[in-house]
Amino acid sequence: MYSQTRVYFPYVSPFDPCPPIRVKTYQVPPQLFMGFQPENLPQYPPMEALRRGVLWPALFSPYNPAPDRGEWGDYDER
Template sequence: MNTHFKTYHPYASPFDPCKPILEKAYSTPPNLYMGFQPPNLPQFTPLEALRAGTLWKAFYDPWFSPLEPGKGGLPQ
């Protein structure tokens, strides 16, 4: 199953002076998982489209930080 949040584990050197971040997360846009744009996709109104950054609702991605689990980020 495709998810919009991916995680990876960067290399942590034993000689780093700071505590390493063991897991990092990033968001992938929804258009990566659509091979083509189907006809008759639902659309935002013009004002909503300006706020969302896209005309089509299927391509909207409200990115939230992984540190904000209540807003759709990664579960802690």
């Protein structure tokens, strides 16, 4: 299966006054890897599907918040 996480390296200016973020990541949705939805895909049981927000495991994409961000994202109260 394909990885849903993509990595890119933004341009870092030598004149930027802020410390640079050299590596950034983002998630792509799993339906991009499927042309048409195949027949007879396995399904989660109803309660598990409600917890995960999707009926088919092939279309599940977990939410992984960035570990270095606090409750307010990039906002830092200093």
